[in-house]
Amino acid sequence: MTGWMTPALADVLAHRIRHDVQGMHAYAVQDAAGMIKLDAMENPYTLPPGLQVALGERLGRVAINRYPGPRVDDLRQALAHHVDLPPGCALMLGNGSDELISLLAMACDVPGASILAPVPGFVMYAMSAQLQGLAFHGVPLTADFQLDEPAMLAALQLHRPAITYLAYPNNPTANLWDAAVVRRLIAAAAEVGGLVVIDEAYQPFASRTWLDEMRAEPQAHAHVLLMRTLSKFGLAGVRIGYLIGAQALVHEIDKVRPPYNVSALNAECALFALEHADVFAAQAADIRAERDRLIAALAELPGVQPFPSEANMVLVRVPDADRLFAALKAAGVLVKNVSKMHPLLARCLRLTVGTPAENAQMLHALRQAL
Template structure:
């Protein structure tokens, strides 16, 4: 007797997986795409040609091996990795988060993070069967120090994630509160610095001072979102254990080569980041001047904006050719908030015009 596909799925696939929502990616063809915090700049034509010629020489018939080793060394130099530490590559930060959760998969273990925050911390924990504790920030998106420390004492988390700057709120945390959490943490503390190229501070010194601190970064915001390179730095003994869980060829040889090329031209990406920071300041001031619009201070390449009606303004901006992210449903603290990636000098006036037009329509 055979069963239909639905019966097979219900019997052999996890019910919680079938009941969850997948990570949504919005179609963006034909739109000004400012919804996913990408670097909006491509390489100059001469560097694109040079990269194409270099990739054409890659041995696609061979598994990645030593190219990954070379990339680890290059990233260690780029990040100024401290003595006594090692670096682990991931297929983006998402894979590293999944592997960290897998490594901590022991009965009773808990993952803790402030909320609103990056959704993959909670998703990875729940998929692996770990508990997740989200501690709300204050109304102005700062860490609630007493609440965080109380949660650490109560839940004894195996992993604490602190995004620095945070996504989607784009702010840095108070350094004194961070240090108190690190001191109180019984397990690992992961400083997620995905947006480090746009921030005024980093956590490299914390990595040097604390053996249980891990530093996670990505080349996605650097300018290689399509290449999918994440990396994790920590004490060698710790990274050695975590690296056992990494698929042996998780980063393709093409991705390795593109990342190596980018690190050889780091000044071009640094120039792009400087332009984005300058555009962020101009965009922030222009948003603040719009009636009913409240932008929050940003240390990333995005600005969180509270608006009168996020759903209608999102739709109105999209109808005018600009795609932003409506994050209102992620947490009550960011109700009626849109997240806007900083675009190019040509795109940012289009963003403002679309929002201005949508606001006028809203109040008509």
């Protein structure tokens, strides 16, 4: 640190910024300029030109001189219709799922509260706990990336967490958990008075949704929240997440939501997208089909082990993750090196499913590197 460091600033850093925050690493976003971007599980398809024009004209009419108003309520209602909101449930909006995760930690920050999740998993679960001053308990998955049910049940009894996160499908392993195991964990969380959050960020690419379970057994899920995002739907740049759960529960959590957390422009973009949901559904179908082709092609490469996927990403174990990551980057293809995220991910890369052309270039670069 040079240039702007003064005694006053040094004093602020030493005494006013939390020491644990100073010891943290910020969420890393890789520089993707000029590269095929296959590192962040984004939908690779843009809006068709005609819809781009229509959206631009519509956004030009938004009253950006005013705070967001009724259109945000319109979006909440449109999403409720889109998901066929179960009776007795409410829906809360967030500035992406990340904000919802932070708000949940804030709302549940009672003395002794903690957060529990299987690991490896989405890093924001642990980060939100740390930033809110809560303990985080990670329970390792089995060697084949399944929930370790005995270990999860033991952790629930020992720690009695305020929140248990179950990503469905999981990131970065891309698999869905065994439904019977999830049901038993939900029941065990109820016994210790904790919430369960089912994170369905990758739902457009999965073969099933836990919302069906919530609809079929509402009483067993009174302490369960289901979280989704429009990022994987195709609106990563718009930042819209939403939370579904029992009305009484969502009502309390909504009290910690900042006013106007969803911008008028973002709300209008999301409403426009929901009006053209068939376009995004077709894109998701293309991505699912391309995912299957990609897994088959990866399985034919020497020393490469792709794992099953229910998301728009594929986890692969390779002979040397660091070397192959660097080789792909040198070839203009950016993926995610997760090999050091957790011991279970040793030698693993995470590949976003791109367009057919992008995937072909990635496979070509991978073959050359191997």
